[in-house]
Amino acid sequence: STEDGERESSEDEVDDDDGDESELVDGSDQGSEQQYEESDSSEDEVAPRNTVGDIPLDWYKDEKHIGYDITGKKIIKKEKPDKLESFLATSDDYKNLYKIYDEYNDEEVELTKKVRMFIHRMLKGEAPHADFDPHAPYVDWFEWVDARHPLSSAPEPKRRFLPSKSEAKMVAKLVRAIRKGLIKFDKPEEKPNVYNLWGDDSTSDQKTKQLTCIPPPKQKLPEEEKASYKLMPKEDQPKLIPQRFTTLRSIPAYVNALKESFDRCLDLYLCPRVRKKRINIDPESLKPKLPSRNDLRPYPDSCYLEYKGHTGKVTTISTDCYGQWIASGSTDGSVRIWEVETGRCLKIWQFDEAIKCVAWNPLSGLSILAVAMGRDLVILNTELDTDEEQEYIKELLHLGDVIEPKASVAAIARWLPDEKYGGIMIRHFKNVSSIDWHRKGDYLSTVMASGETRGVVIHQISKKLTQKPFKIRGLPVTALFHPSRSYLFIATRKNVRVYNLLKVDEPVKKLETGMREISSLAIHPGGDNLIVGSKEGKMCWFDMDLSSKPYKTLKNHPKDITNVVFHRSYPLFASSSEDSTAYLFHGKVYNDLKENPLIVPLEILRGHSTSSNGGGVLDCKFHPRQPWLFTAGADSNIKLYCH
16 A cells, blocks of 8 residues: 555656646746745755765776765766667656756756756746745844933043043154154155156156157058059069068078168167147138139039031130130131131131141231141131221231341241232241230230240231240240230240240249149239149149249149130139040139139039040130130030030
8 A cells, every 4th residue: 555655646746747847947936835844854864875975086987986885885887878868768758857967976866846946946046935035124123212221321531532641752752853863764765767768658757747658660561561562663673572481490591680670770769759649620620611602603504505517626716805706726627717606607717737726816806817737827817897997907918028037037937928818827947836916916926846045936917027035944835925014924844934025034033833744824814813734634823923833733633734714804714624624713813912812613514525536625715705615625516605
């Protein structure tokens, strides 16, 4: 009957384990009522099987037993099952999950329901026993309220209220000894005046007195040097290139090791130990405060009209003094006159060479056109004036008896009649690169790529004379007359010189551009400012009253600048480039000498297509009275941009 009762109790325990498994996993306290009552008797405690005590089990690692039982017999080690068998046993019976291996006794112990519950509660951070209250109210054992007797009824001693006489005598004795010199104090040790030159020692007192600590200059990494050497030409590459070795033993002896170490010591010794303080400044605040573009209107911003008819690149354009007509020259050898408002082609002159420059006479009532091609300069009658003005123009362009010039002048230019179109032809000894009319309309300057005195000559139309007034240093690029004074601006490849036409001596002023090669020049209508374009995409603004150096240098175009130009009446100037764009700027010059000129970029005008042979926008000119801009492109078109 006893065995039957034990079997029934074990089966009940199995059933309880099956039913309460979820409760134990959830860690609920519902099973706390069915817990076994705790007992303080020593009968519940099971003695350990192994009696070796606190001896490490590693001592029995090479033995067949793990210790001795209470009778003194050896406890033989059990054979450990295979991992695969233990895994299969675990999957077959879920109770194997609740078994742990007791290494000390060499046996498997099955955790009871009560122990498992304790473990779940401790994993959740709770007390092992469910009936334990961790927040029980504190019970104060002493009654502080209405206490009849104090903790100590002894009266306060008198010594607590009077100064100590013995301590006063001791202090007086020490004072006398110090005054007599019987007691000497150790002087504070003077710290050496040494500070860390390169390191940042925040605890040093010398930090405020000496120079601020800065890090030493870093050496360049060999890989960065090697990458920079590859970009250099072969001639400039050093003979020794840094290499990387796997071990220290494989590094060969270096010839310049001592010299480089000495140079490194010099770098550290002679390094300027000055710390530059950085100031946190908003980058936007560094930008100049420019006015709004809407306040600077009118200015051209959109293409209004196109003039089509040339078959080659349009290299040059020029407008008459009223702005009614525009002349253009092309590499196809044709010179055309267009009506500005309608785009109608009025006249065509055909020549055998590509047209280099065209320039309309600035006087009203004298509609003659100067055309430069190769070595020839042809002055044409456009026949756009009244009958009386035409008679005067025909007399002006009639050669008649030409005065024989000097031999030096005759070697430069010869005056010939133009039999084809009834004008005047001036043949030079070299190709003409630039022409410009004087404001009075009687003088015309031509520029040839020649040095000394023959590079720039001035022709007088009324007297049919040629003069070579200047001795030029360098090859001239272009020449322009001053808009109101008797000055001539001559630009060489690097500098601009100003000559006085009344006193033909040394130049009045020399302007240093600092550019690689000058390509174009334009003078402000006021005459005190000018802009210079270069073949590296830079444009310099010069204030002649301020300095001989540029006031502003603008880097806008990625390619060569072909021409720069000022407007006669509006505060506008523009530049054209081979990148098929024209940049438009607002440039206002104040009458007050204290105020600097105001330069504001306005618009980038695009529209010309890039030719297969290159070229982009080859020339640009402003309308004399309206804020309009004409551009001549390598795509054989002329465009008019209006506001």
